[in-house]
Amino acid sequence: xxxxxxxxxxxxxxxxxxxxxxxxxxxxxxxxxxxxxxxxxxxxxxxxxxxxxxxxxxxxxxxxxxxxxxxxxxxxxxxxxxxxxxxxxxxxxxxxxxxxxxxxxxxxxxxxxxxxxxxxxxxxxxxxxxxxxxxxxxxxxxxxxxxxxxxxxxxxxxxxxxxxxxxxxxxxxxxxxxxxxxxxxxxxxxxxxxxxxxxxxxxxxxxxxxxxxxxxxxxxxxxxxxxxxxxxxxxxxxxxxxxxxxxxxxxxxxxxxxxxxxxxxxxxxxxxxxxxxxxxxxxxxxxxxxxxxxxxxxxxxxxxxxxxxxxxxxxxxxxxxxxxxxxxxxxxxxxxxxxxxxxxxxxxxxxxxxxxxxxxxxxxxxxxxxxxxxxxxxxxxxxxxxxxxxxxxxxxxxxxxxxxxxxxxxxxxxxxxxxxxxxxxxxxxxxxxxxxxxxxxxxxxx
Numbered sequence: 001x002x003x004x005x006x007x008x009x010x011x012x013x014x015x016x017x018x019x020x021x022x023x024x025x026x027x028x029x030x031x032x033x034x035x036x037x038x039x040x041x042x043x044x045x046x047x048x049x050x051x052x053x054x055x056x057x058x059x060x061x062x063x064x065x066x067x068x069x070x071x072x073x074x075x076x077x078x079x080x081x082x083x084x085x086x087x088x089x090x091x092x093x094x095x096x097x098x099x100x101x102x103x104x105x106x107x108x109x110x111x112x113x114x115x116x117x118x119x120x121x122x123x124x125x126x127x128x129x130x131x132x133x134x135x136x137x138x139x140x141x142x143x144x145x146x147x148x149x150x151x152x153x154x155x156x157x158x159x160x161x162x163x164x165x166x167x168x169x170x171x172x173x174x175x176x177x178x179x180x181x182x183x184x185x186x187x188x189x190x191x192x193x194x195x196x197x198x199x200x201x202x203x204x205x206x207x208x209x210x211x212x213x214x215x216x217x218x219x220x221x222x223x224x225x226x227x228x229x230x231x232x233x234x235x236x237x238x239x240x241x242x243x244x245x246x247x248x249x250x251x252x253x254x255x256x257x258x259x260x261x262x263x264x265x266x267x268x269x270x271x272x273x274x275x276x277x278x279x280x281x282x283x284x285x286x287x288x289x290x291x292x293x294x295x296x297x298x299x300x301x302x303x304x305x306x307x308x309x310x311x312x313x314x315x316x317x318x319x320x321x322x323x324x325x326x327x328x329x330x331x332x333x334x335x336x337x338x339x340x341x342x343x344x345x346x347x348x349x350x351x352x353x354x355x356x357x358x359x360x361x362x363x364x365x366x367x368x369x370x371x372x373x374x375x376x377x378x379x380x381x382x383x384x385x386x387x388x389x390x391x392x393x394x395x396x397x398x399x400x401x402x403x404x405x406x407x408x409x410x411x412x413x414x415x416x417x418x419x420x421x422x423x424x425x426x427x428x429x430x431x432x433x434x435x436x437x438x439x440x441x442x443x444x445x446x
Contacts, residue, residue, distance in 0.1 A: 013095045014042055023099055029058045030301070037061070042092060048083040049073070049100065061085070069093070073101050080104060123165035125158060126309045129299040131394070135162065135291050142289040143169035148241075150286050151264040153293035156343030159264035160224060162291055166262050167220040175219025178212050183228040191233055192249050195240075201250025213246055213257050220260045226286065227267035227278060238282045261286070296338040296345065298390050303333050303345065310346050311362065314353035321359035328364040336371045392427045395420070404431045 014022075018041045025037035026049075037060040039045060046061030057080070069087035073080040082100060084093070116136040117128045125132075142149055143166045151159040160179060167177045185193050192201075196211030213221060223229070229237065240246045241261060245254040263286050272278035296303060307325060315323040325333070329352075338344055352366040364372055395413070402408035410420035424430070 013091050018042060019095060019099055022096070023103060025060060026058050026100065026103060029060055042096065043088050044084055044086070046083075046085045049104075050081045050083070052079045071097065073097060073104060120165075123161070123168050125161050125165065126306050127299065127302050128305055129294075129302045131294040131299050131390070132302075135293055138289070138291050139165055140169060142166065142291070144171065145289075146171075146260060148260070148286055148288045149262045149291060150288065151262065151291045151293065153264070153266065154295045154341055155266045156341035157266075157293045157295055158342050159266075159293060160222065162293060163220075163222040163224075163262040163264060166291075167222075167260075170220070170260065172219050172260055176216050177220050177222065178216035179222045179224060180212055181224045183225050187230055190230070191236070194233070195236070195246050195248055197249035198251045201248070205250070208248070211246070211248065213240065213259060214255065216259045217257050218259075220262055223261065223263040225265055225267075226263040227265040227269055227272055231277070231279065234279045234282050238279065238285060241285055296341045300387055300390065303336075303338070304330060306342060306345055307333050307349055310349035311353055314350050315356075318353055319358075320353055320356055323353060323356050323359070324361050326361050326363045329362050329367060332364045332367055332371045388427060391423075392429055395423060395427060395429045399429070399431055406431065 018038045021038040022042065026047075029037075037047070039047065039061055044061070046063040047058070048056060048060070048063045049058040050056050063083045063085045067086040069084045071082050071093075073082050080100075082097060084096070087093075088096075116130075116133040119136050119140065120127045120132060139162060149163070149166050151162045153159050153162075163179075164177060167173060180194070182190070192205075192209070192211065194211050194213055196209050196214055197205050198208050199205055240257065243254075244257060246257050247254050269278055269283050269287065273280050273283050296306075304325075307330075311323050311325065315321065333345075333348075340347075348368050348371065351368065352362045355366045356362050395409075398409040398412045399406070402412060406420055406424075407417050410417045413420065415423070
């Protein structure tokens, strides 16, 4: 094996700067990005990492042929297999394996031992970011129980998808799922839409009509943006939920109704109660089992994962053939703040797929202007700082929940205590007990 293939001079390991470049390349590849890896400096043509379920989570180059070395990697509770082509000396392999094991153990996006991503996929939600782990754990606990669920999150963050998942995983899955977009229905018609009406109840009521609550009987009714419901209808809805019965508009007798209620809002309902715009009794009736969804900007690698999902879908729908994102387009997506969350991303990829050439590349120019402008001013450092801030917040919240007990916080995060201490040092996070001020510019978790 010549010096190029051996990764340096005899007996010497890879230079630190080469290992750092490899670390960055592997992290980018795992997040769905494209980057230049220092493979030739290590004497390699290709590198691949496969998880315990046989799924390839990292690929740099093409591992093919018989001249391949395969060895297991141990990343805490998860097991991976590393493939290098061609094989390298132990002085080169050892540092590479240690770097990758550390990265796999620490990096949130590599948590293949968790089943939250697969669980979300089964109910139609595409994600691989650990921030979606806790919402899924709550969802699978609440769904089988006949409790009222409130889904919190920004507009476009997937609240209806979570509500459908609650229904799908419940004992009512065979029943109807009725979705009510509260702000989309004119207030004058909303009472009749929800509760139904009898013939002659008002002008135009030519026949009896069941409302959406009756349509959902035996199943689930989902109130999207429940905070937009008017005060008079709040009182009527509360009575129906408490008494399990309703009265159609213009009718004197009550009708039994059996529905499970899932609501969603992007508003702070507690503040709405304080302002007198939302009934306190209804608030406590709805505020039982809470599922909070993070905005897309806090879901790390999910922006590219979702982008590829939508691009594949629209490419088939528009008969464009296989489409791919250019590195510049990927950087634009990663740099964007996503005020419209997943809905905004879906619309952007729909436009891009419609404009793209058949079986071509989706360039930055095919994205909406707001994304192109942002990508020119944002740097990779800005993206990394945002990810670091998000990880820092997760660690701090775990420490605060545990009252500063690092062992309990580590268990909460699914880490060993030593890994948590390493992460705290890396992110400059101090225990709540220490009283050490936070880094400048950082705020306490809400």
